[in-house]
Amino acid sequence: MATPERIPVGIANAIDYERLAPQTLEAGRLAYIAGGSGDDVTVRANRAAFGHWAIVPRLLRDVRAGHSRLVLGGMALPHPFLLAPVAHGLLAHPQAEIATARAAAATGTCLMASTLTSNTLEEIADSAGPSRLFQLYLQENRTHTLDLLRRAEAAGYRAIVLTLDAHLQLPSRSALATGFAMPLECVPANLASYTPSPATPLAEGESRIFQGAMRHAPTWDELRWLLQATGLPLWVKGVAHPDDARALKDAGVAGLIVSNHGGRGLDGSPASLAMLPGVRAAVGPGYPVLMDGGVRSGADAFKALALGADAVLIGRLQLYALAAAGALGVAHMIQLLTEELHATMAQAGCAQLADITPDHLIPTLPC
Ligand SMILES: Cc1cc2nc3c(=O)[nH]c(=O)nc-3n(C[C@H](O)[C@H](O)[C@H](O)COP(=O)(O)O)c2cc1C
Numbered sequence: 001m002a003t004p005e006r007i008p009v010g011i012a013n014a015i016d017y018e019r020l021a022p023q024t025l026e027a028g029r030l031a032y033i034a035g036g037s038g039d040d041v042t043v044r045a046n047r048a049a050f051g052h053w054a055i056v057p058r059l060l061r062d063v064r065a066g067h068s069r070l071v072l073g074g075m076a077l078p079h080p081f082l083l084a085p086v087a088h089g090l091l092a093h094p095q096a097e098i099a100t101a102r103a104a105a106a107t108g109t110c111l112m113a114s115t116l117t118s119n120t121l122e123e124i125a126d127s128a129g130p131s132r133l134f135q136l137y138l139q140e141n142r143t144h145t146l147d148l149l150r151r152a153e154a155a156g157y158r159a160i161v162l163t164l165d166a167h168l169q170l171p172s173r174s175a176l177a178t179g180f181a182m183p184l185e186c187v188p189a190n191l192a193s194y195t196p197s198p199a200t201p202l203a204e205g206e207s208r209i210f211q212g213a214m215r216h217a218p219t220w221d222e223l224r225w226l227l228q229a230t231g232l233p234l235w236v237k238g239v240a241h242p243d244d245a246r247a248l249k250d251a252g253v254a255g256l257i258v259s260n261h262g263g264r265g266l267d268g269s270p271a272s273l274a275m276l277p278g279v280r281a282a283v284g285p286g287y288p289v290l291m292d293g294g295v296r297s298g299a300d301a302f303k304a305l306a307l308g309a310d311a312v313l314i315g316r317l318q319l320y321a322l323a324a325a326g327a328l329g330v331a332h333m334i335q336l337l338t339e340e341l342h343a344t345m346a347q348a349g350c351a352q353l354a355d356i357t358p359d360h361l362i363p364t365l366p367c
Contacts, residue, residue, distance in 0.1 A: 005326045014336040015296040017320040017329065024323040028180035029091050033319050035172025036263030042271070043172075043263030046294030049271035053303050053361045058349030066351040068341055072311055073159055073233060073255060073288060075131040078108045079338040080301060080311035080353060083318050083330070084262075084292050085135035085161065085237075087116035088186045092323040100322060101127035103330030112161055112313070115148065116188040123189075125155035135161040135237065138226070140216045144194045149230045151190075159254060160230055165238025165265040167217040168209070172264075220251075227252050235288075238265065240275045242282035245289075255288030262293055262315045273304060277358075280308025298340025302348065305356040 008020055021030055036043035068079045083104055089096030096118035104111035110131035113124045121134060134152035139145045152160060202212055227234055233254035238261060239245050245256055258276050260269045272293035280289055291304050292313035301312045314337070321333035350356050 005328050007328060007332050008324050011324075011332070011336075013297065014317055014321075014333050014340065017317055017324055017333050018296065020324055021320045024320070025092065028175070028178040031172070031175040031178040032180045032182075033091065033316055035175040036261075036267060037170045037172055037265065038267030040172055040174060040263060041268045042260050042266070043294075045271040046260070046263055046273070047296070049273035050294060050300045050303055052273075052364055053307075054364045055299060055302060055306075055344060055348055056360055056362055057347050058360075061349035061351070063346045063349065063351040066342065066345060068338060068345070068353055070311065070353055072110070073133075073235075075110055075158060077110055077131060077311070079334075079341065080305065080309075081334055081337050081341075082110045082112060082290065082311055082313045083334075084313035084315040085112040085114035085163070086315055086319055087114050087188070088118055088182070089319070089322065090118035090186050091183070092319045093326050095326060097124050098127045099327040100318065100330050101125075101132075102327040103334065104132070105129035106327070106331045107334045109334050113157070115190055118186060118189055120189045121148075121151055121157070122155050125157065130156070130158075132157050133159045133161050133235070135163055136226075137163060137166075138216075138218045138222060139191075139194065140197045141194070142225075144191070145226075146229060147194070148190065149232075153230065153232060157232065159233040159235055160226075161235045161237050161257065162218075162223070162226060163237045163261070164218060165240075165259065166261045168213050169261075169264055170267065220247075223248075223251060223253075239279060240269060240272075242275075242278040245279040246282045249283045249287060255290065256283065257313065258289060258291040258309070259313070260293055273307060276304065276307045276309055298337050298342070299344045301337065301341050302344040302356060303361060305353060306358050306361050308358075310353075 070077055093099050098119050101124045105128055111128050112133045112135050113121050114135045115137040134157040235255040236248050236253050237257035238259050239256045258272050258279050260272055272291050276291050288310055290311050291309040295312045304312050321329035348360050
């Protein structure tokens with residue numbers, strides 16, 4: 001599909017990139033990206049959760065010195081939008097993550113590069129700005145995990161983000177219905193030189209899940225090993241339960257991302273936004289907590305910040321903008337989100353991110 005490097009007509013808000021996606025992505029690819037797992041219950045919950053809150057306007061406050069700057073994990077950022085790790089950028093654009101990285105560099109946005117990108121982590125680092133993190137999936141073979149860590153360290157990534165909520169991913173029925181199959185060219189470039197371990201056959205009576213798919217799933221032992229295996233700060237993505245959050249903080253994890261993988265993990269799990277206040281309460285103020293899942297506007301980000309997040313990650317919108325207009329589209333989408341957040345902050349009387357507190361929200365009444 002043609003991918004002109006021009007902002008398409010009719011994009012006034014960041015969410016318009018999602019509305020445009022049926023025109024810029026082939027139906028099967030769109031269903032794969034838009035879908036979650038199973039019946040997409042959690043995908044819908046993520047979006048619906050933002051509708052449960054309204055933002056209360058405030059009057060007469062002077063916001064003329066307003067800004068949305070923050071410091072996160074030692075990185076000075078102009079706004080609290082991060083580009084979430086997403087696999088297989090080639091599905092959306094021929095330049096894949098290199099285009100996303102250029103957009104990140106141009107806008108000062110922090111990029112999280114996935115383990116499963118179409119470009120290598122070194123290629124992405126060459127195009128990205130200094131604010132870049134590497135998202136790690138633990139590999140079956142520890143030698144491969146260690147190699148990924150050493151490569152990320154050498155390529156100047158500032159932290160490792162370990163994703164823990166997607167070892168088991170069941171396909172979305174809506175994506176399956178389109179007959180989508182991953183194109184042959186969509187191979188994870190970072191893993192190309194690693195020989196996969198031979199599959200271990202199941203013994204009689206063993207479960208395809210417990211003794212099969214979960215055989216190499218990470219455990220607390222793996223987390224402890226990983227913490228001492230890298231000198232970089234280790235973040236964890238995929239946190240929902242406050243007890244997990246507390247235990248991860250106590251174990252030495254540098255920051256958390258409240259996430260359900262955009263509804264691509266456990267279908268039926270709660271909206272990320274619903275779990276955020278509990279996680280913030282568990283780890284206390286001053287400890288880095290990010291969230292993602294369903295963020296489509298500056299007002300959504302405002303609500304997440306009010307409920308305890310320091311910043312939010314943008315997943316699908318990033319791919320829709322990439323498909324629509326490459327690096328330019330992603331940079332434009334980030335600019336729109338930032339302006340939307342500034343407008344919401346101004347109307348709510350918040351001149352800086354620290355002013356955004358739970359007091360600015362009230363629950364919406366059922367109709
Ligand atoms: C197509 C696709 C691929 C993804 N790949 C990864 C990945 O490789 N690693 C990861 O940690 N999360 C991955 N995610 C999850 C995102 O990082 C993020 O948690 C999620 O998309 C946020 O929800 P949103 O799409 O509603 O913004 C992926 C999401 C999508 C839609």
